[in-house]
Amino acid sequence: MFYVAWPSHENHAKRCLQALGISDKLVAKRLTEEKNTYFPISEWQPDVSLGVYPLPKDWVDKITPKHQG
Incomplete structure (x- = not known):
């Protein structure tokens, strides 16, 4: 597997993790999502x-x- 970074689209990371089948596992580990990236960073x-x-x-x-090596 590989991860393609295309950071200009706000849903890309979420969709990639879903396609890789690891999104639910990471959410269970408390991976969070910023709902409104248009807010100032200080409010994230x-x-x-x-x-x-x-x-x-x-x-x-x-x-x-x-x-392991």
Whole structure:
């Protein structure tokens, strides 16, 4: 699997995670979504991930598979 980043569309990340079949798993881990990205950043949820770019590092770490070497 791979993730294609196209951050200019607010629903892209959500749709990609759904297509990869991991959206529900991440929501269960409390992945949040900013409902209105037109509000000032200071009014966004503190751990918001979907609908904004880039994803916070802690969410990137949860999504990225761990490779054993």
